[in-house]
Amino acid sequence: MTTLQLVLFTCLLATVAVARPVSFVQDFRVTWADSHVRQVESGRTIQLVLDQSSGCGFASKSKFLFGRVTMKIKLIAGDSAGTVTAFYMNSDTDNVRDELDFEFLGNRSGQPYTVQTNVYAHGKGDREQRVNLWFDPAADYHSYTIFWNHHHVVFYVDSIPIRVYKNNEARGIPFPRFQPMGVYSTLWNADNWATRGGLEKINWSKAPFYAYYKDFDIEACSIPGPAACASSSANWWFGPAYQQLSPAEARSYRWVRMNHMIYDYCADRARYPVVPPECTAGI
Numbered sequence: 001m002t003t004l005q006l007v008l009f010t011c012l013l014a015t016v017a018v019a020r021p022v023s024f025v026q027d028f029r030v031t032w033a034d035s036h037v038r039q040v041e042s043g044r045t046i047q048l049v050l051d052q053s054s055g056c057g058f059a060s061k062s063k064f065l066f067g068r069v070t071m072k073i074k075l076i077a078g079d080s081a082g083t084v085t086a087f088y089m090n091s092d093t094d095n096v097r098d099e100l101d102f103e104f105l106g107n108r109s110g111q112p113y114t115v116q117t118n119v120y121a122h123g124k125g126d127r128e129q130r131v132n133l134w135f136d137p138a139a140d141y142h143s144y145t146i147f148w149n150h151h152h153v154v155f156y157v158d159s160i161p162i163r164v165y166k167n168n169e170a171r172g173i174p175f176p177r178f179q180p181m182g183v184y185s186t187l188w189n190a191d192n193w194a195t196r197g198g199l200e201k202i203n204w205s206k207a208p209f210y211a212y213y214k215d216f217d218i219e220a221c222s223i224p225g226p227a228a229c230a231s232s233s234a235n236w237w238f239g240p241a242y243q244q245l246s247p248a249e250a251r252s253y254r255w256v257r258m259n260h261m262i263y264d265y266c267a268d269r270a271r272y273p274v275v276p277p278e279c280t281a282g283i
């Protein structure tokens with residue numbers, strides 16, 4: 001390649017993938033209850049509010065196909081029982097939707113926050129796993145990441161994998177590979193199910209409840225956008241190092257599963273007398 005070609009090629013790459021969004025205003029929109037989504041710290045941080053009148057939510061303006069989406073989130077402090085704060089990706093295609101969920105289930109003061117993950121592929125979900133966090137997610141910001149390429153979907157908490165959904169299409173198991181997804185976040189009242197199965201209700205005398213988001217980082221192919229992006233091997237997230245967990249990641253993933261996983265649909269024989277096929281395809 002000549003220098004000129006290299007420059008042109010680099011420019012092309014720059015237009016192919018989204019760099020990190022600079023501002024909430026530019027890249028996101030409020031989807032639910034404008035008055036409850038507030039910009040604080042000169043717009044660098046978004047505060048979501050839940051009170052008795054409403055929850056709220058926001059979403060990315062674009063959709064994405066493959067890549068990595070990270071947000072730093074500080075969850076509701078104190079008594080958060082009955083609340084759910086979510087960060088997820090969704091193709092918004094009713095019957096055939098793909099969706100990758102992080103749901104943070106609140107708890108009474110001093111009791112552990114639970115992170116529930118779920119994967120919908122081609123309209124089929126019901127793949128919940130639950131992990132109790134090993135730190136207080138309301139004391140400070142932590143990073144939550146959804147990584148997604150042709151080989152797997154990985155959910156990370158502070159760079160530690162807590163969930164892997166592998167591409168097992170060869171065994172007839174659907175994998176979210178064809179539909180772009182938007183990035184969403186919501187905070188709402190889910191006290192009919194969230195905490196101890198719905199036994200713990202929201203204590204409204206503690207309202208309003210606040211969750212905080214910052215440092216939105218999206219490195220992904222934007223759709224609509226250059227058609228070649230989602231298959232371009234020039235994108236780092238398609239590189240050989242990202243086709244499976246690194247040995248260090250695999251070790252931390254085992255540590256999470258052994259020490260912090262409190263529910264796995266794969267092991268729920270009452271609900272699934274027949275083990276779902278992806279569960280025996282190796283984690």
Ligand SMILES: *[C@@H]1O[C@H](CO)[C@@H](O)[C@H](O)[C@H]1NC(C)=O
Pocket residue numbers: 105106107108111112113114194195196197262
């Ligand atoms: C809340 O705390 C209780 C008691 O420690 C625990 O059993 C439960 O898993 C926690 N999380 C939720 C979402 O109920």
Ligand SMILES: *[C@@H]1O[C@H](CO)[C@@H](O)[C@H](O)[C@H]1NC(C)=O
Pocket residue numbers: 203205206
């Ligand atoms: C709700 O919060 C109030 C005020 O802090 C407290 O007095 C009350 O015991 C709480 N109720 C429950 C069910 O925790």
